[in-house]
Amino acid sequence: MYDLNKILVGLAIFLLFFTFPILYGMGSAVPAPKPKLDTPEIQKLTDKKCVEDTHFMRTSHMQFLNYWRDKAVREDQRTYDSKLNGKKYDISLQNTCMKCHSNKKDFCDSCHTYASVKPYCWDCHIEPKAAKESM
């Protein structure tokens, strides 16, 4: 082996970079978050359904919210026909979404923090009060 010391330093840096997530976790399990769905408003519902089905909301709500924003702000269409049950909903983050999901901290933030996502909803919208007080 030639210049082994220098090569070992290089390999150590390589290994540290690629195993960083493993060393960081130190092998302790981290359970995935479960967003809370037990707000008073949801408990009042007889048919506990969101505007679309759970899988769609879980995977695509950000695109859906973007679509709602475009509908409301750019096209001035304030009613949404749900494909799930044909019901009509008001297109409004604060008055429709947040009416049921009033627990921003335990609902929105639990997954967003976990996935390191920082949506800029609240740059314009007013944050729900409960969340604000706790911040």
Next chain:
Amino acid sequence: MGIQFSLGVVLAIAVAALVGAQVKGLQYVLGILLPYAAFATFLVGFVWRVLYWAKSPVPFRIPTTAGQEFSLPWIKQAKLDNPSTLPGVLGRMFFEVFLFRSLFRNTKAELRSGNLVYGPSKWLWLFALLFHWSFFVIAVRHFRLFMEPVPGFVQLFDHLDGILQVGAPPLYLTDVFFTLAILFLLGRRFLDAKVRSLSLPADYFPLFLLLGIAVTGILMRFFVRVDIVGIKSILVGLATFHPTLPDGIGAIFFVHVAFVSTLLAYFPFSKLMHFGGVFLSPTRNLANNNRMVRHVNPWNYPVKVHTYEAYENEFRDIMKDAGIPVEKE
């Protein structure tokens, strides 16, 4: 020939992963066993390959790098291109590793009205730089899916990459750069007859594979949405050795993982090892100090040396008798 073969292999991997993703047992293989095996192959293979290279003797510094070497005081040395000191070598390595200086000096030969002319050619350098830096940012960004809590620097990369706030989820700049750069690197091999004639499956395959990784990643983010929280729980499970496999993960995720696993496992055995090799380039990492430091050829036999001092000690009397001047009386 190489194109069809490489594309065929990449598509076969995609189809295999799509089929496997339909069966829970195979999901376990694709989502947990395959990444572990591929990652282990990558780490062990990479270290093995570098240590294998480290066994090659470096007998002599190669002084034929561009630029004036260290010489007489009134001749100006090219300190960065032909360094004779450690700081100079570190400077040259910095520009090589981070900015691809050798590639920047790439020239192009062309026939123009019957004359062979040489001119600068920076496109390859530009897209190579875009590609590698985007790849690095994308790799660091992906740490957010392996680590909980997510460290600040990963969040910063993520924030800066999506700083244009186009759409939701935000468009990543590196996704655009990475895909464009791969298309350029592929297009170069398709369209330039000179490059095509020396392209092999080993050149096409990594490019198609990386394109596959980019396309599946972009599809997952913007078009075929997947449950990101479920995916993070798989990846954190992998990183903490508590593997889990929640239900309802889209098949495209397994295609993405199969591609990345293939890349990792293929890495140590391919041209992609230039990642490690760039640090071991003798014309880049050795100071040109041949005239200042004695470099002994490492494979020399231990030569019995007879110094002049010993020679004179042995023959002093005879030399004196013959009238030959001696250093020591």
